Amino acid sequence: xxxxxxxxxxxxxxxxxxxxxxxxxxxxxxxxxxxxxxxxxxxxxxxxxxxxxxxxxxxxxxxxxxxxxxxxxxxxxxxxxxxxxxxxxxxxxxxxxxxxxxxxxxxxxxxxxxxxxxxxxxxxxxxxxxxxxxxxxxxxxxxxxxxxxxxxxxxxxxxxxxxxxxxxxxxxxxxxxxxxxxxxxxxxxxxxxxxxxxxxxxxxxxxxxxxxxxxxxxxxxxxxxxxxxxxxxxxxxxxxxxxxxxxxxxxxxxxxxxxxxxxxxxxxxxxxxxxxxxxxxxxxxxxxxxxxxxxxxxxxxxxxxxxxxxxxxxxxxxxxxxxxxxxxxxxxxxxxxxxxxxxxxxxxxxxxxxxxxxxxxxxxxxxxxxxxxxxxxxxxxxxxxxxxxxxxxxxxxxxxxxxxxxxxxxxxxxxxxxxxxxxxxxxxxxxxxxxxxxxxxxxxxxxxxxxxxxxxxxxxxx
Amino acid sequence: xxxxxxxxxxxxxxxxxxxxxxxxxxxxxxxxxxxxxxxxxxxxxxxxxxxxxxxxxxxxxxxxxxxxxxxxxxxxxxxxxxxxxxxxxxxxxxxxxxxxxxxxxxxxxxxxxxxxxxxxxxxxxxxxxxxxxxxxxxxxxxxxxxxxxxxxxxxxxxxxxxxxxxxxxxxxxxxxxxxxxxxxxxxxxxxxxxxxxxxxxxxxxxxxxxxxxxxxxxxxxxxxxxxxxxxxxxxxxxxxxxxxxxxxxxxxxxxxxxxxxxxxxxxxxxxxxxxxxxxxxxxxxxxxxxxxxxxxxxxxxxxxxxxxxxxxxxxxxxxxxxxxxxxxxxxxxxxxxxxxx
Numbered sequence: 001x002x003x004x005x006x007x008x009x010x011x012x013x014x015x016x017x018x019x020x021x022x023x024x025x026x027x028x029x030x031x032x033x034x035x036x037x038x039x040x041x042x043x044x045x046x047x048x049x050x051x052x053x054x055x056x057x058x059x060x061x062x063x064x065x066x067x068x069x070x071x072x073x074x075x076x077x078x079x080x081x082x083x084x085x086x087x088x089x090x091x092x093x094x095x096x097x098x099x100x101x102x103x104x105x106x107x108x109x110x111x112x113x114x115x116x117x118x119x120x121x122x123x124x125x126x127x128x129x130x131x132x133x134x135x136x137x138x139x140x141x142x143x144x145x146x147x148x149x150x151x152x153x154x155x156x157x158x159x160x161x162x163x164x165x166x167x168x169x170x171x172x173x174x175x176x177x178x179x180x181x182x183x184x185x186x187x188x189x190x191x192x193x194x195x196x197x198x199x200x201x202x203x204x205x206x207x208x209x210x211x212x213x214x215x216x217x218x219x220x221x222x223x224x225x226x227x228x229x230x231x232x233x234x235x236x237x238x239x240x241x242x243x244x245x246x247x248x249x250x251x252x253x254x255x256x257x258x259x260x261x262x263x264x265x266x267x268x269x270x271x272x273x274x275x276x277x278x279x280x281x282x283x284x285x286x287x288x289x290x291x292x293x294x295x296x297x298x299x300x301x302x303x304x305x306x307x308x309x310x311x312x313x314x315x316x317x318x319x320x321x322x323x324x325x326x327x328x329x330x331x332x333x334x335x336x337x338x339x340x341x342x343x344x345x346x347x348x349x350x351x352x353x354x355x356x357x358x359x360x361x362x363x364x365x366x367x368x369x370x371x372x373x374x375x376x377x378x379x380x381x382x383x384x385x386x387x388x389x390x391x392x393x394x395x396x397x398x399x400x401x402x403x404x405x406x407x408x409x410x411x412x413x414x415x416x417x418x419x420x421x422x423x424x425x426x427x428x429x430x431x432x433x434x435x436x437x438x439x440x441x442x443x444x445x446x447x448x449x450x451x452x453x454x455x456x457x458x459x460x461x462x
Numbered sequence: 463x464x465x466x467x468x469x470x471x472x473x474x475x476x477x478x479x480x481x482x483x484x485x486x487x488x489x490x491x492x493x494x495x496x497x498x499x500x501x502x503x504x505x506x507x508x509x510x511x512x513x514x515x516x517x518x519x520x521x522x523x524x525x526x527x528x529x530x531x532x533x534x535x536x537x538x539x540x541x542x543x544x545x546x547x548x549x550x551x552x553x554x555x556x557x558x559x560x561x562x563x564x565x566x567x568x569x570x571x572x573x574x575x576x577x578x579x580x581x582x583x584x585x586x587x588x589x590x591x592x593x594x595x596x597x598x599x600x601x602x603x604x605x606x607x608x609x610x611x612x613x614x615x616x617x618x619x620x621x622x623x624x625x626x627x628x629x630x631x632x633x634x635x636x637x638x639x640x641x642x643x644x645x646x647x648x649x650x651x652x653x654x655x656x657x658x659x660x661x662x663x664x665x666x667x668x669x670x671x672x673x674x675x676x677x678x679x680x681x682x683x684x685x686x687x688x689x690x691x692x693x694x695x696x697x698x699x700x701x702x703x704x705x706x707x708x709x710x711x712x713x714x715x716x717x718x719x720x721x722x723x724x725x726x727x728x729x730x731x732x733x734x735x736x737x738x739x740x741x742x743x744x745x746x747x748x749x750x751x752x753x754x755x756x757x758x759x760x761x762x763x764x765x766x767x768x769x770x771x772x773x774x775x776x777x778x779x780x781x782x783x784x785x786x787x788x789x790x791x792x793x794x795x796x797x798x799x800x801x802x803x
Binding site for chain 2: 063064066070077078087088089090092099100103104106107110162163397410414420421425
């Protein structure tokens with residue numbers, strides 16, 4: 001394994017790991033806030049219990065997200081010092097703002113998680129809303145910085161020296177907003193589906209129906225709405241890629257030759273030796289239509305770009321297919337569930353739909369991982385598109401396979417631990433409240449939720 | 463004042479605040495590690511409850527330091543992350559393990575062997591991370607020269623940090639964090655027995671601060687002559703030493719005579735002055751001797767907008783942080799709250 005490859009692998013792995021937790025951190029507050037709002041409005045104790053149980057699970061994800069995000073901010077320098085020496089100031093504004101957004105997120109998260117008994121009901125709900133806003137802002141800012149790597153703007157260099165910077169133009173580079181919006185909509189869709197899947201599984205196991213169907217309704221509503229919004233933001237992103245990163249678009253599509261009225265390829269396996277893509281299903285004119293909103297537009301193929309500037313086509317294309325495929329299934333499922341809801345057929349009473357939701361629960365996260373693979377692998381061999389190659393940016397540090405292996409191991413262990421803990425929370429919390437429903441439920445949970453020790457006592461009583 | 467020096471000043475302030483807040487969170491983890499005997503579980507509970515609501519917010523100061531370093535002084539940032547790859551990676555592993563393990567332990571609904579293991583990981587990583595952080599801070603005080611041919615830092619990836627001085631600073635950092643934690647915990651523990659315990663520990667670790675500071679001072683003779691020069695000869699040197707010494711004496715005296723609030727304030731002043739003193743001694747360098755604040759600064763059309771953003775952000779942030787600390791550290795809990803995590 002070369003040092004460059006180890007560095008890329010470590011970065012990819014660190015990003016891929018962090019993204020899961022970051023996405024939960026962005027979207028989970030919306031679910032928690034909705035549940036708490038419904039409780040405040042209706043006085044229905046099950047909504048309160050829901051808000052508290054969701055926030056317990058989210059707390060674990062937040063913590064791992066915070067520390068794995070720290071790793072990334074250091075890795076930018078540890079692995080890509082030459083990139084940071086060049087780009088650090090230019091992408092300074094989104095990173096500085098992200099720092100503040102993260103501050104507000106962490107502060108109000110502390111208040112939200114530990115302040116049930118310490119601040120008033122309105123202040124508590126407001127804390128949740130601030131966590132939601134600052135989490136989304138923080139994600140948007142980070143993606144702005146990534147957007148700059150795809151469509152660098154807002155600066156001028158003379159002989160390697162940075163002579164002038166327009167921080168605002170650099171931050172709101174062409175890719176920034178479309179990429180950011182797509183990431184945000186995808187986050188809410190992914191988390192909505194993931195949570196819906198967990199509650200669907202509990203319903204299938206015969207767990208407390210009133211509770212889990214409330215949870216399912218909130219999660220699936222959020223996931224469903226955003227499953228429809230994600231393709232729209234994706235369309236904006238694709239048009240931007242078509243305009244400013246035509247080679248990335250060609251790689252996403254596995255399109256080798258220039259073509260007017262280019263077809264959209266479904267599936268297919270790019271052969272990079274033979275420079276063809278086989279076994280795909282073509283939808284005539286669809287690519288030109290989607291990319292430019294003109295069915296006859298000419299789309300550049302991969303072959304019209306120099307061989308040493310092409311990204312790994314197969315990875316980019318397959319990742320794009322996976323993303324679109326997952327998104328499509330989620331949209332169809334959301335549409336079907338929506339029709340059921342409109343016809344007033346309770347979803348909790350439909351085992352087949354519940355089973356489908358369980359199966360679909362990881363799809364949003366898979367789509368996000370695949371989408372980031374498209375963005376990042378599709379930009380190769382550049383770290384700053386058209387400006388600096390990834391190979392030029394890597395640290396001279398030898399033996400990078402060691403930290404790569406170290407972080408793989410560390411994140412592997414943490415990943416397993418998180419899954420074990422979340423499973424325990426889902427099932428342990430299930431046993432406790434069963435025996436003590438009724439009017440005092442809210443107060444009971446209020447006392448037990450902020451304490452693992454008290455939680456175990458409840459279990460014991462059960 | 464020029465914008466580059468202003469930004470360096472903001473980084474210094476963030477470092478001071480990180481020490482006073484997150485530093486004590488790490489120190490608390492160390493006290494959890496040494497908790498023994500009949501009251502060990504109670505000690506760990508007090509420590510956990512003190513840290514839980516605030517550690518993530520406290521942690522953000524470190525992110526701010528890093529971000530401002532690469533925004534304001536990009537080549538110095540690249541030099542530091544290149545030459546200090548190893549201690550920084552070790553520190554990161556510590557950061558990840560500390561935060562994750564703390565949360566895993568706190569949120570395990572079935573406390574048992576698993577939770578105890580994470581509690582141990584939390585405690586051990588709380589011990590190692592401050593040392594790695596201190597080694598990094600110590601290492602930038604010497605040996606940073608850029609290669610004129612490549613523009614990259616000259617390094618074999620070891621010599622800048624694998625030396626007595628950085629490790630002495632590592633120990634000083636650990637001692638300071640542990641001392642701050644003990645003093646804060648005296649104020650936070652309600653049980654008189656635990657109060658007395660943390661008071662004794664505060665006195666011991668306060669003494670350790672003095673010893674490790676002396677150690678760093680001696681090691682600086684070879685390891686960081688520029689820093690030593692600043693600490694000895696500058697116009698600010700004598701007043702700094704006097705006030706730091708005064709703060710230390712007041713902190714220990716107040717601790718010994720059970721004036722807990724005064725002890726806390728004096729210990730915070732002492733910690734702030736130690737970090738500020740290091741920053742002053744480091745001036746005008748980011749990394750000694752090849753990377754200066756003026757020489758490495760980003761263009762002013764980066765620095766001013768970032769400084770303005772920082773000022774606006776701080777105007778929102780400061781009252782918010784005060785609110786957080788008032789809720790959890792000043793205001794008594796409302797009825798019905800149990801012991802938390």
